[in-house]
Amino acid sequence: MSGAAPTVPEPFDWSSPQAAARRRRRYAADRRLRIYGLVSVLVAVGLLGILIASLVVGGYSAFVQTHIAVEFTADPENVPAGDPTSGNYRAVITNAVQQLFPELESRSELRTAGDILSKGTANMVRNHVVANPELVGRSFTLEVPASDPFDQLNKGVIDRNLPEDRRRVSDFEIGLFESLEARGLVSTLFNWALFVNSDSRFPELAGLAGALVGSFYALLVCFLVSFPVGIAAAIYLEEFAPKNRWTDLVEVNINNLAAVPSIVFGLLGLAVFIQLFGLPRSAPLVGGLVLSLMTLPTMIIVTRAALKSIPPSVREAALGIGASRHEVILHHVLPLALPGILTGTIIGLAQALGETAPLLLIGMNAFLTTPPGGVMDPATALPTQIFIWADSPERGFVSRTSAAILVLLGFLIVMNAIAIHLRQRFERRW
């Protein structure tokens, strides 16, 4: 060990230009990261904004529908007074169109004019006459939905100033429609058909009633299965289960099931419920069972969290005055945990309501014009109906798809709002 004195570093000049430059660089890096973060947040929020805005812009027009007031005459020649169901309503409509446009003579021109009215007009007139048999032989005015191209024309989606060969309605048709407008027969009414009718080939008649009923049945089945089973499983795992390999296996299974892709549950439903048990395709029963398998892990996890949040003192007090372990759970812990469990249940059901892929595999994307009468009837669900409409080529279905999505999002928001309300109203801090 000799000589070399320990090198004393030069005292660093913190106020030198180099140091100042370095400091500036470091602060700039700091600001940069902050800006990157802010930009990412803004991008995420902006994307949600674009998503919602595009849906609203695309969908709001589907909540109204162009109607045309037409005077029909149920003359006894076409509609027999004794049996109004079997009348020739096509002729009634042709006469009404002729009355609307007395100047038209050729059959093809009349047919073109008749196409302004929805294809479902004959049905509507028949139902109206059958419901009011005294109308036979009399005239009456009905607000009839306009067919899709003219609905779009009225809503301004089809530009009247485009050259004729580039739009879907000809100048002649626009002329007819404008003459109706001039006579004040065209009105834009709230589109009740969207909520009252089931699916249809014609956009102006298509509605969500079937899908809403189907979703309701599927969620009902899902709730009836996953709620009791989920609570029972959660109580067992949280309160009774011994710590051994078997219960470990159950826990690992539940965590994994929560992350299995939803389409795999669809494959399971197809192979087991439909193929093995012979349940009918497209039935809300099968859809609900598949959805319940998917929500079960969520149910178990939220129920366990709710049970865990009840302090042990409650259990000990009940045990201390002689309750059995089951009584402690059933009489004290479960009622106290119920708000938390219900909150989780609603959130789980909201997830199930938006689930599409497994329902496609079990056939809940059928084209059905009547709502299901029960859990065994073929049905569609709200998200699968959106998928069907999104695939339809007609222009009118684009706005209807957006409208259906807004309805779906509306349900989800209401469900989540109820869940949040429940949590805030009944949550107890111990």
Add this chain to the structure above:
Amino acid sequence: MTGYLFLVILALSLAAFHVGRTTAKSFVSAQGAQLHSRPVYHGAFAAVWVGLPASVLVVLWLLFQDTIIDHLVLASLPASMTEGASASRLSLYISEIRNVASGRIFTEPSPEIRTAAERLQSWQAIARWAMVVVTVAMMVLALYLARARMAPGFRARQSFERTLDIVMIASAAVAIFVTGGIIVSLTFEAMQFFRLVPLQEFFFGLNWEPQIAIREDQVAGTGAFGAVPVFTGTLLISAIALLVAIPIGLLSAIYLVEFAGECVRGIVKPVLEILAGVPTVVYGFFAVLVVAPAIRQAGSMMGIAISPNSALAAGGVMGIMIIPFISSLSDDALRAVPQSMRDGSLALGATRAETITRVLLPAALPGIVGGILLAASRAIGETMIVVMAAGLTATLTANPLDSVTTVTVQIVTMLIGDTAFDNPKTLSAFALGLVLFVVTLYLNVAALRIVRRYREKYE
């Protein structure tokens, strides 16, 4: 019919509850005896005895009634029809008989089918009534037995609680049954597929053109079921999704945890939760309606031809879907880093950014990686966005502007519409499903393990 039967079961169970309770009370009033269990447990005991076995019986009956009747009807067909007929032929007979029996007659059925349909109808009626009679008889018997066991010293509470235990254990076991059901059903159908198409063809073949064999003798396994392009397409779209989601998700998590004030966090967190709660079919529609046309237009402005269902559009929108997922998991991971590490770094003179990049991120890395693995598993298994926005034909390409297909798209297209379970086209969906399940399961298990180990480190 079945619904009414369940109502009857419910009503009889309630009646049994009442009977049990009043019986127990009568012990007290008539004999002045000390009850072991409270009357309500006697009632519950009776109700469980009456209701539970009957419900299980009805469910089992309903599950197996059709299968058994089908077998009986087939067996009753004249031997000339069933002898040597294939399984699909037999199922055709069954569906025709069913149609005739329920009055949906399209063509005039043969006399054999007609008599079989009549037999089917009468057997179904018999089965329905037999179910009702057997169930009700069973419930009455159960009530009698339960009543006979009741005595002041009867340990009704223990008996009832034992039943509760069994119900709870069975419910917990459902999770295992579901996993088991997935594995068994997917493996079973996939095995059938691999009997038709060799394994190496499926996993290494470069050509995916699944068509139903048109001719009876056409060999299905000739070059059409090579799943490599499907796998690469899935990976391409998932990679694009992660490229979009990881930077945005991670940076917003960093911003929210380290920089943002209470107010910003109060706005942004719910927004991200809304993004996470939007159903995927909505994202799919968004991709088709807004993103894909926008990308196409941008491409045509730059003079690049972009496919209308490009991987970029599908992957990009999938990325948007995953952003909240990554940001909330990274958020958790960053929050779990002890405050002392932050304070130590700042005390040494590091800036906020240096603390984040040199201390917090390395410390939180396992948690973030776990989150990314979970997000990858979700991207691979995501269905609706790609079904609506990605292509159908399997092309082997790494070009994000081209149209590619994914495993989930193929599963849906194979199984949508009417499906028969005897051709390789439908069965291939189960093989793909099995691959999907195994891969996502592996990712999930790995991710959960990483996250858990990391959490333990700091707790």
